[in-house]
Amino acid sequence: MSVAKRDLENRKVTTHRLMEMKQRGEKISMLTAYDYSMARIIDEAGMDVILVGDSASNTMAGNTTTLPITLDQMIYHGKSVVKAVKRALVVVDLPFGTYQGNSKEALASAVRVMKETHADCIKIEGGLEIKESIERILSAGIPIMGHLGLTPQSINKFGTYTVRAKEEAEAKKLIEDAHLLEELGCFSVTLEKIPAKLATQVASELAIPVIGIGAGGGVDGQVLVMHDMLGLTKGFSPRFLRRYANLEDIITTAVQSYIEDVKREDFPNEKEQY
Ligand code: KIV
Numbered sequence: 612m613s614v615a616k617r618d619l620e621n622r623k624v625t626t627h628r629l630m631e632m633k634q635r636g637e638k639i640s641m642l643t644a645y646d647y648s649m650a651r652i653i654d655e656a657g658m659d660v661i662l663v664g665d666s667a668s669n670t671m672a673g674n675t676t677t678l679p680i681t682l683d684q685m686i687y688h689g690k691s692v693v694k695a696v697k698r699a700l701v702v703v704d705l706p707f708g709t710y711q712g713n714s715k716e717a718l719a720s721a722v723r724v725m726k727e728t729h730a731d732c733i734k735i736e737g738g739l740e741i742k743e744s745i746e747r748i749l750s751a752g753i754p755i756m757g758h759l760g761l762t763p764q765s766i767n768k769f770g771t772y773t774v775r776a777k778e779e780a781e782a783k784k785l786i787e788d789a790h791l792l793e794e795l796g797c798f799s800v801t802l803e804k805i806p807a808k809l810a811t812q813v814a815s816e817l818a819i820p821v822i823g824i825g826a827g828g829g830v831d832g833q834v835l836v837m838h839d840m841l842g843l844t845k846g847f848s849p850r851f852l853r854r855y856a857n858l859e860d861i862i863t864t865a866v867q868s869y870i871e872d873v874k875r876e877d878f879p880n881e882k883e884q885y
Contacts, residue, residue, distance in 0.1 A: 624659050624700040626732060626754045626798040632659070632831070633820040639832025641702075641822055642840070645671050645688045649837060651695035658699050660822075662734065662834060663689045665704040665764070670838040677763045678707045682720055689728030702756050703730040707764040710735050710744045717744035721753045734801065736762035738788025742795065749796045757792035759785050760826065761804035772849075774825070776805045789813045789821075801834060802826040804851070825851035 807827020
């Protein structure tokens, strides 16, 4: 690769650049990260977008849903990730209860995230029902990624984590919401766990990039939760998940070797002391 081409590749990813990627048919890679060390590795590996997802509530704090995580906690994770990232676009989720129902509060939450984490943009879940919040946040110049389909902050309304928008009425609303998000000025939309055919239709109708998780291959990019794809959440095996590593086994073997070495007084050896 020429130096000029490499410099171009290493440029910071912006919302504008994601749009260019969609236009030339280049798929967008997106993965979650919640801390400095993993964000550095993921960024240096060449990820386009790093999502500081409210899935931190599950993966980092051990909650069963995303609902309990607070704005302060998301800001803590966001700050840690941003410090590590040089190239990827960093998106921070606004957590449950910080943007629905009151657009002034939504703006205040988004402003806190942008000021305190220095992230590039925020992500929020929902369509028509959060229109005012979207408008107010966008009016402050804060870029928004929307999120439709299986929106985990509404899990108590859904009552199940199964595929959404299989029925015509829900699919119709999802299409309308996706168009609304684009018209309002969102720079991208994430579609979670919906039929591939529906997601492909949405991606072809929208000019903005559509990122899927459990939404098939006809969208403009893919996102996964880092702990799932690295094999740190063994009990979680939805059909859409591809595991790229089995870190749980690797870590267990390493930790057990260390315990064994300590017990049999093999560690530290002569060279590992002062
Ligand atoms: O919080 C998260 O990790 C997400 C992804 C599932 C898209 O929103």
